[in-house]
Each structure stands twice: as C-alpha cells, then as structure tokens.
Amino acid sequence: MKVPFLDLKAQFTPIRTEVMAAIGAVCEEQGFILGQRVAGLEKALAEFIGCSYSVGVASGSDALLLSLMAIGVKPGDEVITAPFTFFATAGSVSRLHATPVFVDIKPDTFNIDPGQLEEKISSRTKAIVPVHLFGQCAEMEKITEVANQRGIKVVEDACQAIGAARHGVKAGALGHTGCISFFPTKNLGGVGDGGLITTSDEGLRDLLLALRVHGSRSDYHHDHIGINSRLDAIQATVLHVKLGFLNQWNQQRRENAGRYTQLFEEAGLLDRVTPPWIDPANLHVFNQYTIRAHKRDQLMTHLRDHDIGHKVYYPVPLHLQECYQPLGYQKGDFPVAERMAQEALSLPIYPELTDAHLTCVVDTIRDFYTSHSLVS
Ligand SMILES: Cc1ncc(COP(=O)(O)O)c(C=O)c1O
Structure with missing residues (x-):
C-alpha cells in the first residue's frame, strides 16, 4: 500500500463545494486584496485563538519579520531562538540586521530549553x-518569566501550531505577538501563501496594520517604513471555510498520533523508535508526527522503497547553515539539535489517514528493524 506523506486532495474533496463557492464569490466581487473578507477572518481567528486582534499578512515568514519590526528590533540587537526550526525563524532576525542567538532544544519536545535561556541574555537582547515546533507549545511560562523580568519581548513562532494550547491558553495568545503560517501543508492551510499575526496589544496591532502596507495609515502618507505584506481575499475566504473544520482536523491528527504510538508499542519497537512525547501541560496539534529513529537514514531508504511518505525536519540545524558561518558557531555547540537532525523522522499524520494507512506505516517500519536485526 502506498502512503503519501501528505494528501491535500483528500482534504479538499469533501469540502470542494464550499471552497469553490467561496472562491467564486470573491471573483464575482473582484475585490482581491485585504477588505471585508480579510477583516472577517482576522476577527474569527482572534476569537478562535483567544486574543484581542489579529492581522493578516502574506506569509508566516512575514508575520515573524513584521512582528520583529513592530517591537522595534534594530541592527545590532540580539534575538534568542532555537537552532532546530525552519529557516524563517532566524532569517527574519537577520533581515533586520539583528543577530540570532541560539539556545539548544530539549530532546523530548524538540523545543527551546528555557533552562539555558538566561546565560544567553545580554544587554542587546531585544x-x-x-x-512551537511540530504543533506543541514551548514552555512559555518559564520563557515569559525570564523575558518579563528583563523587559524583553516574546514573539511566538506558532507557524506550525494553530489550535495548540498550553495550560489551556492557545498558541498565539501566549506572547506579545504570535505568528501563524497558512502555507498549504499547515493544519489550517490556504490555497497559496498566507500568514497572520496575533496580539492583544492595541498599539502593536495599529503599528502592524500600517507596517503591512508600507507603513501607511492613510493613502500615500507614510509614518513608518514598512513592507508590502497583505493577505488576499481568496486566501481569507478559503481559510474561513476551513477554520470551521480545524478543531475536528486537529483532533483527527491527535487520534492518528495516539494510534501510531499504540502500534509502535504493540510491535515492540520502542527500543528502536521514540514516539513524540506530549508535555501534559500541552494540547498538541501534530502538524508533524516526528519520531526519533535508530538507523534513521537506512530506515528512510526502506520507507522510500516501500512507498511510505516521510520527511526529515530538519536535516541541518540553523547554526550550521552555510549562511550563518559568519556567526562563528561550531559543530558541537548545540548537541541536542545536532542529534535530532540525525534522528528525527516525520511520518504521515494528516487527518484523512485510515487505520490501514497507519498500520501499513508501522508494519513497514517493523519489517525494517526485523530484517536489520537478522542481518546484524
Ligand atoms: C516554524 C516555522 N516558522 C516559520 C515558517 C514560515 O511560514 P511561511 O512558509 O508561511 O512563510 C514556517 C513554515 O514553513 C515554520 O514551520
């Protein structure tokens, strides 16, 4: 049986009529940029996340960039983040000519280790x-405590975590701003690029509204130097339709994750495969179901040969990326992130997977380890 890593057509088919009608309505209106449909989505998402405001932008990457601009990150400032994440997290810092300062992650959640934060804070930390990697929140109460003591702002990279929560508070409502991505592979994915910034700070919201339209509060008058980063009406209307299904989809992802973990246990594979650990304070939304696997690269070859979708997030931690060599980091600086880059393997987790798919994935993994222990 073939199991694709992701099957967006399986999600689209049952909602095709509603999605196509929504897109058709925008085409009839011929109003494509921002406007009432974007404002409607912003209101609905602020309510869903439990914050006062949200601001639609062109991507999750821009949500990060604009958040950092809005809190006043300037050349020479430092911004602390994790080295085990998608590039945009640190790239947005560098684009402002500020410096990303990395703190290693924890092996159980893949998230930044708050215990190592304080030693990285300097007078330049902004x-x-x-x-919230793979859909599970970082330990925000510890992070915000350290930040608040020093007047440092917290920008959540919640790009993979829409609907996730910590102690009952949703991702995006835990920091000064939260950044969401609507990239099509995300739990709430658009029909193209899109992103959102959440905040409960009215001043930040007003600034963000200006910064996304070249710093303008009224046509052709520019109080700030902003960028062009607008959410479009087709994205907004499709996302609004899909928002109605998000809780159900996130629940199906959690159920799939629970089933995988049960199947790994039943197959006696827990000495070869470490399923994701869920911090009891967290509601996980499993944008990815990421195991740590013994002999990962050989397992990947076996999965590829058997048509089982899989992906490595992330093969090279950010401190070892070519473009960050000038920062002066060395191999060995972040041992946990480096180990995870060798061991982490994401398996198909999308809501429409059937039990037969999940069983097939685990059976194929079991066959790999069985044949491997026979020959080794
Ligand atoms: C952790 C993380 N941060 C930032 C982004 C950037 O989002 P986008 O692709 O919408 O620009 C992504 C998405 O790929 C992500 O996974």
Whole structure:
C-alpha cells in the first residue's frame, strides 16, 4: 500500500463545494486584496485563538519579520531562538540586521530549553522567539518569566501550531505577538501563501496594520517604513471555510498520533523508535508526527522503497547553515539539535489517514528493524 506523506486532495474533496463557492464569490466581487473578507477572518481567528486582534499578512515568514519590526528590533540587537526550526525563524532576525542567538532544544519536545535561556541574555537582547515546533507549545511560562523580568519581548513562532494550547491558553495568545503560517501543508492551510499575526496589544496591532502596507495609515502618507505584506481575499475566504473544520482536523491528527504510538508499542519497537512525547501541560496539534529513529537514514531508504511518505525536519540545524558561518558557531555547540537532525523522522499524520494507512506505516517500519536485526 502506498502512503503519501501528505494528501491535500483528500482534504479538499469533501469540502470542494464550499471552497469553490467561496472562491467564486470573491471573483464575482473582484475585490482581491485585504477588505471585508480579510477583516472577517482576522476577527474569527482572534476569537478562535483567544486574543484581542489579529492581522493578516502574506506569509508566516512575514508575520515573524513584521512582528520583529513592530517591537522595534534594530541592527545590532540580539534575538534568542532555537537552532532546530525552519529557516524563517532566524532569517527574519537577520533581515533586520539583528543577530540570532541560539539556545539548544530539549530532546523530548524538540523545543527551546528555557533552562539555558538566561546565560544567553545580554544587554542587546531585544526579543525571544520560541518556536512551537511540530504543533506543541514551548514552555512559555518559564520563557515569559525570564523575558518579563528583563523587559524583553516574546514573539511566538506558532507557524506550525494553530489550535495548540498550553495550560489551556492557545498558541498565539501566549506572547506579545504570535505568528501563524497558512502555507498549504499547515493544519489550517490556504490555497497559496498566507500568514497572520496575533496580539492583544492595541498599539502593536495599529503599528502592524500600517507596517503591512508600507507603513501607511492613510493613502500615500507614510509614518513608518514598512513592507508590502497583505493577505488576499481568496486566501481569507478559503481559510474561513476551513477554520470551521480545524478543531475536528486537529483532533483527527491527535487520534492518528495516539494510534501510531499504540502500534509502535504493540510491535515492540520502542527500543528502536521514540514516539513524540506530549508535555501534559500541552494540547498538541501534530502538524508533524516526528519520531526519533535508530538507523534513521537506512530506515528512510526502506520507507522510500516501500512507498511510505516521510520527511526529515530538519536535516541541518540553523547554526550550521552555510549562511550563518559568519556567526562563528561550531559543530558541537548545540548537541541536542545536532542529534535530532540525525534522528528525527516525520511520518504521515494528516487527518484523512485510515487505520490501514497507519498500520501499513508501522508494519513497514517493523519489517525494517526485523530484517536489520537478522542481518546484524
Ligand atoms: C516554524 C516555522 N516558522 C516559520 C515558517 C514560515 O511560514 P511561511 O512558509 O508561511 O512563510 C514556517 C513554515 O514553513 C515554520 O514551520
């Protein structure tokens, strides 16, 4: 049986009529940029996340960039984040000519280790950007405590975590701003690029509204130097339709994750495969189901040969990326992130997977380890 890593057509088919009608309505209106449909989505998402405001932008990457601009990150400032994340988390810092300062992650959640934060704070630290990796929140209460004591702002990279929560508070409502991505592979994915910034700070919201339209509060008058980063009406209307299904989809992802973990246990594979650990304070939304696997690269070859979708997030931690060599980091600086880059393997987790798919994935993994222990 073939199991694709992701099957967006399986999600689209049952909602095709509603999605196509929504897109058709925008085409009839011929109003494509911002406007009432974007404002409606912003209101609905602020309510869903439990914050006062949200601001639609062109991508999750821009949500990070604009958040950092809005809190006043300037050349020479430092911004603390994790080295085990998508590039945009640190890239947005560098684009402002500020310096990303990395703090290693914890092996159980793949999230930034708050115990190592304080030693990295300097007089130039302007912000901390915790990433809620794979759909599970970082330990925000510890991070915000350290940040608040020093007047440092916290920008959540919640790009993979829409609907996730910590102690009952949703991702995006835990920091000064939260950044969401609507990239099509995300739990709430658009029909193209899109992003959102959440905040409960009215001043930040007003500034963000200006910064996304070149710093303008009224046509052709520019109080700030902003960028062009607008959410479009087709994205907004499709996302609004899909928002109605998000809780159900997130629940199906959690159920799939629970089933995988049960199947790994039943197959006696827990000495070869470490399923994701869920911090009891967290509601996980499993944008990815990421195991740590013994002999990962050989397992990947076996999965590829058997048509089982899989992906490595992330093969190279950010401190070892070519473009960050000038920062002076060395191999060995962040041992946990480096180990995870060798061991982490994401398996198909999308809501529409059937039990037969999940069983097939685990059976194929079991066959790999069985044949491997026979020959080794
Ligand atoms: C952790 C993280 N941060 C930032 C982003 C950037 O989002 P986008 O692709 O919408 O620019 C992504 C998405 O790929 C992500 O996974």
